[in-house]
Amino acid sequence: MYKNKGKLLAILGFVGALALTGCAERGASNAAASNGTSGQAAKAGAAGVGEQVKYEIIGIDPGAGLMKQTAQALKDYGLTDWKLVEGSGAAMTAALDKAYKDKKPIIVTGWTPHWMFAKYELKYLQDPKGTYGKDEEIHTVTRNGLNQDAPSAYALLDRFEWTPDEMAVVMSAVTEGKKPEEAAAQWVKDNAAKVDAWVKDLAKEEGKKLKLAYVAWDSEIASTNVVKQVLEQRLGYKVDLLQVEAGPMWAGIADGSADAVVAAWLPTTHKDYADKYKGKFEDLGANLKGTKLGLVVPTYMEITSIEDLKTK
Template sequence: MRKKGLYLLLLALVTALLLTGCGEQTGKQEGKGTGKVGEQVNYKIIGIDPGAGLMKATDKALQEYELKDWELVEGSSAAMTAALKKAYDKKEPIIVTGWTPHWMFAKFDLKYLKDPKGIFGEAEAIHTVVRKGLKNDQPSAYAFLDKFYWEPSDMESVMMAVAEGKEPARAAAEWVAKNEAKVAKWVEGIKPVNNKKITLAYVAWDSEIASTYVVANVLEQKLGYQVELSQVEAGPMWAGVAGGDVDGMVAAWLPTTHADYYKKFEGKFEDLGPNLEGTKLGLVVPKYMEIDSIEDLK
């Protein structure tokens, strides 16, 4: 009986030690700055379309923070948010390229990873850019585009409606109907036209879909224009406006995201200034992940 008692005591001690070791290992895997977060996400950062300035900034961040084992996965805005939702629903770790305004911050509890090296820059603004000569050719459209300005909360409400399943045109129309006072200021004193055609380009970011469809709705319903929308990548969008094939866009992220395009086509377009201010770019994770900075990815 004494031997059996000693055996049971020894077994209990061994089990306790094993459990303690496992607990410590789990804590290390979930802790901050341990390097294990890479294993949890297979050393992958889920990105968007390869031509985006956000992707270029992320590539630079991987170099500057010496994250040699990490891979930036190219895709699209829709693919990124789908991956985020899938991981979030299961409370799994994930790192994505993100920006504000975006509906995902209203739907999910997220945070930006700190960027001590300042790779992603300070807050940006979204500008309205039009082709040369638009003021003379289409004075009413030019006047409205020059006045167009809204808040991040406005944009996010349209984005959320689209994310919940509404067609962009319908979401935009409903927002315009609910914000008549703001829209009235945009078109105040502007003479309507009789079914003139105007073309707007945009990139397939949720934010730019929201703003472009709202602008298109106002041009059509309040000012009498026939609007043609052209969804393209960032490079063709800028080239289209600079070359005069497109009348304008409300999707120019400056001074960082679209800096290369701005410099490349400078002098061939007219910058009407910000239509929205207070944007942000960076790497985004769910708040349940115990990580706070890009440096924690090492």
């Protein structure tokens, strides 16, 4: 009996050992499978991004120079399977917000300064071919003859200059719910010393009318409203704002139906318009430096370059 019991125990021990071995092997197999899946996911981060975003790049208004550059980027990088989706700046940021909240991949056309870089963790895709060019500047452009017709306004526009950080204060206030004119008025109040320098020794021209044209980009809404506030509060002008697309904005300056813009992106974004209307406007130079254009993605996406979008 004891001998049979000993055999039984030996058999049970052997079976237990086999079970443990099987568990260990399954554990190792599962771990390997898990690691393999993670590895594949990591590799698919770049290779599968096209399918993940349906081969779409979310753009802005079709007349923008940024859209033209992006269309050229698709050609330069051989992205024949990709589509550039036209829309507006507001539609682009709405799509970005939705994707970001869900931690889903998305590729948008972006530019700096823009409030989205303060709200979300984003990055530009590297542009090794240089399609988007060097960093740009935002210029102030006036119609010919403004210097004679409204000398104080012309002088202010010539002096107007601020930084991306200062612009971001106004943009952020607007995105948080303030009306553009209210956000601009608050900035003018909080930066009285800077504004004093812009209007120093300039005569008031009470009631004289001016028209400022601008494109509906958050950056241009901010700058145009700040200039409007200073012209009205400090120099007595009556200012009308004309929100238009880029083409009509430049055409308005060229034909005199608008007096000035502080929203001219040069030398690349608005190059075609500047060339088209050469001699029909006056460029007062940069009012903001440190801009950038390109394709933008959330930092949680693994891709780093436009070249990563190529179909493998």
